Amino acid sequence: MSGVQTHDGTASHCGRLRERVGRHEPAWLTDFRDRSLARFEDLGFPLGSAEEWRFTPVGAIAETPFGPADVPNEDDIQAALARALYGSADFARLVFVNGMFRSDLSDVNDLPRSVEVGSLRNACQSYPDIVRANLGAVASGGPSFTSLNGALMDDGAFIHLPAGVLVDRPIHIAHVSLSGDSPIGVHPRSLVIVGEGSSAVIVESFHGAGDMPYLTNGVFEAVVGPNAGLEHYRLQMEAESAYHVGRTAVRLARDARYTSHSVAFGAAISRHDLGAVLGGENGVCTFNGLYMGDRRQLLDSHTVIDHATPHCESHELYKGILNGHAHGVFNGKVFVRKDAQKTDAKQTNQALLLSDTARIDSKPQLEIFADDVRCTHGATVGQLDADSLFYLRSRGISLEDARSVLIHAFASDIIDRMSLAEIRSQLEGVLLSSLPKTSTAFWEMAE
Amino acid sequence: MGQIEPMLKIDNLHASVEGNEILRGISLTVNAGEVHAIMGPNGSGKSTLARVIAGHQDYEVTAGEVLFDGQSLLELEPEERAWAGVFMAFQYPIEIPGVNNAYFLKAALNAQRKARGEDELDAMEFMSLIRGRIRDLDMDPALLNRPVNEGFSGGEKKRNEILQMAVLSPKLAILDETDSGLDIDALRIVANGVNALRSPERAIIVVTHYQRLLNYIVPDFVHVLSDGRIVRSGGKELALELEERGYSWIEAETRPAAVVA
Numbered sequence: 001m002s003g004v005q006t007h008d009g010t011a012s013h014c015g016r017l018r019e020r021v022g023r024h025e026p027a028w029l030t031d032f033r034d035r036s037l038a039r040f041e042d043l044g045f046p047l048g049s050a051e052e053w054r055f056t057p058v059g060a061i062a063e064t065p066f067g068p069a070d071v072p073n074e075d076d077i078q079a080a081l082a083r084a085l086y087g088s089a090d091f092a093r094l095v096f097v098n099g100m101f102r103s104d105l106s107d108v109n110d111l112p113r114s115v116e117v118g119s120l121r122n123a124c125q126s127y128p129d130i131v132r133a134n135l136g137a138v139a140s141g142g143p144s145f146t147s148l149n150g151a152l153m154d155d156g157a158f159i160h161l162p163a164g165v166l167v168d169r170p171i172h173i174a175h176v177s178l179s180g181d182s183p184i185g186v187h188p189r190s191l192v193i194v195g196e197g198s199s200a201v202i203v204e205s206f207h208g209a210g211d212m213p214y215l216t217n218g219v220f221e222a223v224v225g226p227n228a229g230l231e232h233y234r235l236q237m238e239a240e241s242a243y244h245v246g247r248t249a250v251r252l253a254r255d256a257r258y259t260s261h262s263v264a265f266g267a268a269i270s271r272h273d274l275g276a277v278l279g280g281e282n283g284v285c286t287f288n289g290l291y292m293g294d295r296r297q298l299l300d301s302h303t304v305i306d307h308a309t310p311h312c313e314s315h316e317l318y319k320g321i322l323n324g325h326a327h328g329v330f331n332g333k334v335f336v337r338k339d340a341q342k343t344d345a346k347q348t349n350q351a352l353l354l355s356d357t358a359r360i361d362s363k364p365q366l367e368i369f370a371d372d373v374r375c376t377h378g379a380t381v382g383q384l385d386a387d388s389l390f391y392l393r394s395r396g397i398s399l400e401d402a403r404s405v406l407i408h409a410f411a412s413d414i415i416d417r418m419s420l421a422e423i424r425s426q427l428e429g430v431l432l433s434s435l436p437k438t439s440t441a442f443w444e445m446a447e
Numbered sequence: 448m449g450q451i452e453p454m455l456k457i458d459n460l461h462a463s464v465e466g467n468e469i470l471r472g473i474s475l476t477v478n479a480g481e482v483h484a485i486m487g488p489n490g491s492g493k494s495t496l497a498r499v500i501a502g503h504q505d506y507e508v509t510a511g512e513v514l515f516d517g518q519s520l521l522e523l524e525p526e527e528r529a530w531a532g533v534f535m536a537f538q539y540p541i542e543i544p545g546v547n548n549a550y551f552l553k554a555a556l557n558a559q560r561k562a563r564g565e566d567e568l569d570a571m572e573f574m575s576l577i578r579g580r581i582r583d584l585d586m587d588p589a590l591l592n593r594p595v596n597e598g599f600s601g602g603e604k605k606r607n608e609i610l611q612m613a614v615l616s617p618k619l620a621i622l623d624e625t626d627s628g629l630d631i632d633a634l635r636i637v638a639n640g641v642n643a644l645r646s647p648e649r650a651i652i653v654v655t656h657y658q659r660l661l662n663y664i665v666p667d668f669v670h671v672l673s674d675g676r677i678v679r680s681g682g683k684e685l686a687l688e689l690e691e692r693g694y695s696w697i698e699a700e701t702r703p704a705a706v707v708a
Contacts, residue, residue, distance in 0.1 A: 390503055393525035395552075395611060
């Protein structure tokens with residue numbers, strides 16, 4: 001593959017790590033790791049000359065010797081968890097600290113008995129057939145980071161709903177990373193299977209602390225069965241020192257519904273590849289995205305919606321707010337296959353640049369091979385609307401408040417689409433704290 | 448001197464947008480208690496004058512002065528002009544998605560009260576203040592809970608402007624073509640809203656293309672703008688004359704700018 005090569009030393013480094021994580025595992029899993037490692041070694045870290053990575057340099061990731069994680073001290077864990085679990089007291093939760101499952105910090109009570117919610121590593125022992133059949137089946141191919149995850153994968157969630165179960169209680173997968181004296185690399189892996197006619201709400205969150213760089217390289221794959229529904233929140237709230245790479249891969253059967261709310265607020269470099277395949281008729285896929293960067297953050301969202309079958313709908317709305325020297329990247333692909341007639345696809349991405357030095361590279365990419373479809377896309381990039389600012393100011397609202405209220409309104413459009421009030425209020429809080437200090441006039445308007 | 452200071456004194460005002468001079472020496476004095484109508488054909492500079500007074504960023508003042516209660520208005524930010532008591536009803540009110548109309552109005556009112564050292568109103572006080580105003584304007588109360596002007600009809604937007612004016616109760620209200628696009632019922636309601644604000648302490652400038660509005664808001668003075676200058680000033684009868692004869696006769700005369708005392 002052109003533009004891609006292995007950095008010196010990467011392979012041997014990964015090989016050493018691979019020996020540590022691979023102990024006491026079933027042979028099929030070892031085999032999966034071996035195949036993943038081989039693919040990663042073949043591809044190497046993506047370079048800037050690779051089209052999909054041209055704006056997102058990963059040299060710092062390739063060159064940092066991310067080691068396996070230590071076990072952090074309990075006080076640090078508790079402090080990080082306090083931020084990660086916010087208002088989600090009523091959620092079932094699975095907690096992973098530096099990629100290790102912490103059953104003592106988790107709570108999976110009050111879920112229907114037929115539903116399996118636990119650690120993927122445990123599921124490899126207790127549900128080997130299900131895991132083996134699905135692991136890497138949806139998150140196949142993709143960036144070499146996916147294969148790096150396959151080779152080195154730590155623990156993550158295993159959530160399995162058989163047919164006909166409605167799980168009202170949201171399930172929170174909380175990933176917490178705490179670096180010690182040296183950079184650590186964590187490769188969380190989650191597998192979700194929603195059986196026919198079942199539905200679930202899953203919140204995935206990524207938090208971290210500390211000044212030491214750390215890498216999160218996560219993969220989340222989900223199979224949404226016939227007439228099933230999955231609402232998926234992905235909250236990337238990493239520490240500023242983090243490099244965050246994530247892949248979300250979802251396959252929808254007929255009449256299935258999948259909604260992604262993907263938020264990227266943290267990390268020095270953040271890259272999320274979100275892809276859904278509409279693999280059966282009458283599926284509905286919704287992507288809502290919000291990213292917010294400041295200083296020198298790089299926030300990259302690559303999305304793919306693959307209309308592989310007729311009569312499916314997709315709705316995609318991504319919004320970005322960039323300040324300082326922050327750099328946003330949005331790439332949204334929509335494929336409409338030859339047989340996918342009556343497709344209804346809508347994609348919108350909007351970026352707000354709050355400084356002269358903030359930057360966005362935005363690329364919608366519609367590839368349509370069917371002829372009886374309705375596909376639209378729109379992109380807007382700009383500063384705050386001068387006429388709106390003037391209107392607010394002409395009524396006596398200060399420039400600072402007017403700016404903040406317009407930024408807030410822009411972002412709230414995404415937050416308001418989320419059904420979980422706890423998440424909405426958490427994100428509102430983060431959003432409000434990131435806006436310039438404001439007066440009561442602002443708070444009244446932000447209600 | 449012993450004379451009462453005028454509320455608004457515009458002296459030889461020149462303003463440009465993107466290098467094109469739109470206002471070419473406007474002088475106008477408005478005293479408290481007066482209603483002035485500014486008329487003129489399209490492109491004469493009527494709306495520019497309104498926006499320059501309100502502080503719109505697109506216009507550059509190249510010469511002249513605007514004094515409001517003796518203070519230079521041109522040095523103030525738009526919000527500071529609002530705090531001083533200047534209000535402009537927009538010709539094209541702006542839609543602001545995501546900002547609730549009632550919260551916006553309450554925030555605006557409280558920002559102004561705070562700037563003037565007055566107590567801010569709580570939600571109860573605010574609601575009792577606007578309830579009657581909404582009724583007077585025959586406005587659908589549901590519009591309060593919608594985003595500012597978003598999806599409002601033309602008439603609803605104009606009423607929303609008048610509601611803001613009534614609640615903010617400015618010293619100087621400038622209506623920029625508030626009558627455009629209104630049917631006669633809506634026009635009457637809007638005019639009633641403006642007339643309710645008339646008082647010896649306030650001044651109103653009505654910018655309009657049509658004489659029709661002035662049947663309902665009867666002005667004390669009428670000024671005709673042409674090519675960025677006031678080419679004629681008179682009493683309310685001037686508006687009737689314009690209605691009968693159109694603007695062309697005035698434009699043809701090209702009189703020097705007149706100053707109304």
